[in-house]
Amino acid sequence: MLDLMAEAEPLNPARRRAPRADAVRNREAIVEAAAEVLAEQGAAVDVREIARRSGVGMGTLYRHFPKKEDLVRTVLRRDFSQWAESARLAAVDAEDPWAALADFYQQALTGYARHRAIVENLALTWAEPDLEGIQQLRRVIERLCARATAAGLLRPGVTTDDLLLLLISLGHAVQLTDECRPHLWTRLLHISLDGLRPGHRAPLPADPDQPR
Amino acid sequence: MLDLMAEAEPLNPARRRAPRADAVRNREAIVEAAAEVLAEQGAAVDVREIARRSGVGMGTLYRHFPKKEDLVRTVLRRDFSQWAESARLAAVDAEDPWAALADFYQQALTGYARHRAIVENLALTWAEPDLEGIQQLRRVIERLCARATAAGLLRPGVTTDDLLLLLISLGHAVQLTDECRPHLWTRLLHISLDGLRPGHRAPLPADPDQPR
DNA sequence: CTTTATCCGGAGCACTTGCTCCTGTTAAAA
DNA sequence: TTTTAACAGGAGCAAGTGCTCCGGATAAAG
Helix, strand or coil: CCHHHCCCCCCCCCCCCCCCHHHHHHHHHHHHHHHHHHHHHCCCCCHHHHHHHCCCCHHHHHHHCCCHHHHHHHHHHHHHHHHHHHHHHHHHCCCCHHHHHHHHHHHHHHHHCCCHHHHHHHHHHCCCCCCCCHHHHHHHHHHHHHHHHHCCCCCCCCCHHHHHHHHHHHHHHHHHHCCCCHHHHHHHHHHHHHHHCCCCCCCCCCCCCCCC | CCHHHCCCCCCCCCCCCCCCHHHHHHHHHHHHHHHHHHHHHCCCCCHHHHHHHCCCCHHHHHHHCCCHHHHHHHHHHHHHHHHHHHHHHHHHCCCCHHHHHHHHHHHHHHHHCCCHHHHHHHHHHCCCCCCCCHHHHHHHHHHHHHHHHHCCCCCCCCCHHHHHHHHHHHHHHHHHHCCCCHHHHHHHHHHHHHHHCCCCCCCCCCCCCCCC
């Protein structure tokens, strides 16, 4: 393979010039500004606000991201991965499977608090589970669930879906309370986690969609 | 006091004619249609859609309700009260304080499921607790909380705020899952309720905003 | 340096949505 | 029945928002 087409897109028959330096700078500035704004105000923000804050015109923004949703997804992919990864790391530090689960929730919800767009998207994701990112998170939770169940530390019958829905649900509580009374959602987390421990008098009602 | 002004607004010095029959009919039709639409699509709905569905022109709608929010609040007051009351009734039927609490949540969340605007408003209400309706709900929960605590059936330290936030948080889960997998939120409710029972190894972290 | 393909940026378009205005209509008083 | 004040209803206005267009600027090739 000749090196003259090694650095560009190998699939494109037409030779593409390298992107201009200012274009690269601008693209980064746009993503950075969009990440800020999305975290603050959620996905309903005006595109002009993103352009303004990144010091770039509308034309520039729309050349890099032809649809607003392209930009939103780019930012979300980035932030979502980073968020899930840091929650995962918090979990693997703990040797006790139960502590791992608790640390995961604590870390995930803390990171949640300041990113409105992630909350919106995670909830939306429930209806569209094929979205990348949710799968990543699912795998983390699946593993935590399996570990805790194997150790007998998790209530029998608790599924990955239960834990995921709990995360989304608590995420909503976090968003409501974190600014004014952050202790409230912490208390709710404790209550929910205790409900996940084994030893309760009645088994959970079955989930017919979960063969097992 | 003479009876000639007894049926109108006594505070208004100008004599007001009785409202026309068609105006009364229209007002009711508007409220009815708005309730439907708000339940289906939430408060972000187009006013034209409400006008269309109630068979009334924009002018008529806006004479009865000068701002969209006036209409929304009217509907919300009606539906919210009715919803909270039916949840309260489900609770007083049970003699056991714990069953009362469980029945309350079950009933409230079931009614929740099909009313998007109530969910939105209840969450919004957290930031603006003076809103009427939330107080009504608070009192119901306060009473349930006191009863269960007095009977020793509720985990020590659980507050009305905890129970209210749990309701809002679960409400979000209900909205996400009720259409496709309604069993999921029921399971989450069971888990949370079990976390509210006494007998857990660690006390809840204190809420500094809750003097006690 | 010159050339030119690429890029920049904001004015402006198309559409939505909350709300108003105005003309013809109708219920209720005289 | 006649009169008249209230009402009905849709066209239209103003503001917001996603997106496009095109003249001017500029980085990279020759």
